Every structure is written in C-alpha cells, then in structure tokens.
Amino acid sequence: MKPERLPPVVPLALYEKGDPWNVVLRRYKDAPVGVARRHFRDLLADRVAGFMRLHGECLEQAAGGFDSTCAVPSSRPGRLHCAHPLEGILLHVPGFAAMPQVRMAATGVPARHLRPSPAAFSVADGADLRGRRVLVVDDSWVTGSRALSAVSALVSAGATPAAVLVLGRSVGEMATVRSSRDPAGDAAVTRTRGRLFESRCRLPVCVRTTQAARTTASLVRT
Numbered sequence: 628m629k630p631e632r633l634p635p636v637v638p639l640a641l642y643e644k645g646d647p648w649n650v651v652l653r654r655y656k657d658a659p660v661g662v663a664r665r666h667f668r669d670l671l672a673d674r675v676a677g678f679m680r681l682h683g684e685c686l687e688q689a690a691g692g693f694d695s696t697c698a699v700p701s702s703r704p705g706r707l708h709c710a711h712p713l714e715g716i717l718l719h720v721p722g723f724a725a726m727p728q729v730r731m732a733a734t735g736v737p738a739r740h741l742r743p744s745p746a747a748f749s750v751a752d753g754a755d756l757r758g759r760r761v762l763v764v765d766d767s768w769v770t771g772s773r774a775l776s777a778v779s780a781l782v783s784a785g786a787t788p789a790a791v792l793v794l795g796r797s798v799g800e801m802a803t804v805r806s807s808r809d810p811a812g813d814a815a816v817t818r819t820r821g822r823l824f825e826s827r828c829r830l831p832v833c834v835r836t837t838q839a840a841r842t843t844a845s846l847v848r849t
Contacts, residue, residue, distance in 0.1 A: 634778060634788045635689045638768065638796035639678050652767050652795045656712055668712060671766075671794065672719040679722050690790035692760060697729040699765040699777045700748060702738065713766055729754070729761055731780055738776040745779035757785035768793040 642648040655667035679686070687693075698713035714730070717723045730751040738747040750756065761781050765774040768791075778788040 633775070634763070634790045636768070636771070636774075636791045636793060637686055637689055638793045639675065640795055641798050642767075642795045643798060648795055649767075649797075655716075655766075664712070668716055672716045675716065675723075675794065676720045679720060683722055686762075686790065686792065690760070690762060693726075693762040693789040695727045695729050695756075695759050695761045695786075696723055697731065697761050697763050697777065697781065699763060699774050700730075700732050702733050702747075702773060713764060717764060729756065729759070729781070729786070731777060738772040743772045743775035743779060745776065745783060747773070747776035748780040750780060750784040753784075755785055756781065759786045760789045761786045763788055763791045765791060765793050767795045767797060769797045 640648055642652070651667050651670055655664060655671055658664045658667060696717055698711045698717060700711050710730075714728055717728065731748045732751065734746060734749050736744050736746040738744045763774060763777055763781070765777075768774060774791050774793070778791065781788045
C-alpha cells in the first residue's frame with residue numbers, strides 16, 4: 628500500500644561516491660575485519676548521537692513526533708531473523724535506545740531504480756502496527772527506492788511513517804549544496820538547494836537557528 632503522502636526526508640549528511648563518509652557507510656557493514664566494522668559503527672553512532680543532540684527537536688517537528696524506529700533492511704531476501712547492523716547502532720543513540728524497533732526483511736521482490744515496490748519488504752511476524760508513528764532510518768539514499776519501499780510496507784502494516792532519517796544522501800558532482808553548521812562549529816544539518824532536492828529531501832527550519840535568531844533580535848531591541 629502506498630502512503631497518501633511522502634514523509635519528510637531528513638539527510639544527516641551528503642556525500643559523493645568514494646569520499647570519507649561514503650567509505651564509513653559502506654565499511655560499517657562490509658569491512659573484512661570485525662574490529663574495523665566495530666570502529667565504523669562507533670563512528671556512525673557518535674555522528675547520529677551528535678545530530679540528535681543538536682537537532683533532535685528539528686527532527687521531531689518535521690516528523691510530528693514518533694514512538695518507534697525502523698532500520699531499512701538489507702535488500703537480500705531471507706534475512707528476517709538477522710538483525711541489521713543499523714539496528715545495533717540505534718541502540719547506542721540516546722533517545723532511540725529506549726524506543727521499540729520495528730523489524731522488517733526483504734521478500735525477494737526487487738525495489739528497482741527510482742521504482743519503489745510496496746511488496747519489497749514485509750514487517751516481521753506480520754505485526755499489527757496500527758497507531759504507531761515510526762521513524763524510518765536508512766544508512767544511504769541514492770534513488771530512495773529502498774527507503775520508500777519500507778515506508779509502503781509500514782503503511783500496509785497500519786503504521787504511520789513519520790519521517791525518513793538518512794545517514795548519508797548521495798549526490799552527484801553537479802549538485803548544488805550548502806552545509807548548515809551549528810554556531811559552535813559542529814557539522815549539524817545539511818541543507819540543500821536546487822531542483823534535485825526540492826521534491827523529496829528537505830529539512831524544516833532549524834529550531835536552534837530560529838531560537839538563536841529570536842534571542843539576538845530580542846537583545847538588539849533591548
């Protein structure tokens with residue numbers, strides 16, 4: 628079942644193929660040595676925790692609130708009982724750790740390039756998710772077909788997909804982007820501009836930036 632409207636898509640960072648963030652997003656799953664995989668998973672957990680510390684309120688506002696998380700699973704079928712490493716990362720992020728996780732798995736129906744499939748994923752054990760507001764978390768977004776297929780599977784199970792948090796949004800060399808940084812200098816959120824991002828990837832006005840601007844304006848007036 629397709630959702631009536633697409634949930635907001637919030638990218639934590641942008642990357643180009645082969646850059647350091649792209650390497651982290653690949654190696655946390657497929658590094659040949661276990662120590663290396665743990666290293667990259669720790670890096671991801673720290674980055675997500677930092678984002679939530681600075682902009683968790685922004686994400687809450689964009690999503691309209693959420694009570695569960697769901698990591699977009701591997702596209703390989705038959706891995707229903709194998710936890711995705713992204714699920715473990717979310718357990719180490721304050722604010723996500725205490726939330727129920729909705730698990731789903733690939734069915735074998737492909738989610739093709741730019742063609743999400745409502746049948747590509749199924750919720751584990753046919754769980755009834757009516758009334759649940761779920762934050763979908765994907766490690767990378769290239770065309771969005773996997774994440775949007777997961778969104779459709781959640782809708783079919785009765786849930787409301789509140790938003791999609793993407794740890795890395797793939798962009799081409801010609802993409803026009805601008806990074807928004809926290810006043811303290813920490814990489815906070817990545818804003819985008821240009822036709823490529825207008826329909827799917829968007830962020831609300833940063834709550835922290837708005838609050839800072841209001842505080843500054845108040846000080847100026849006084």
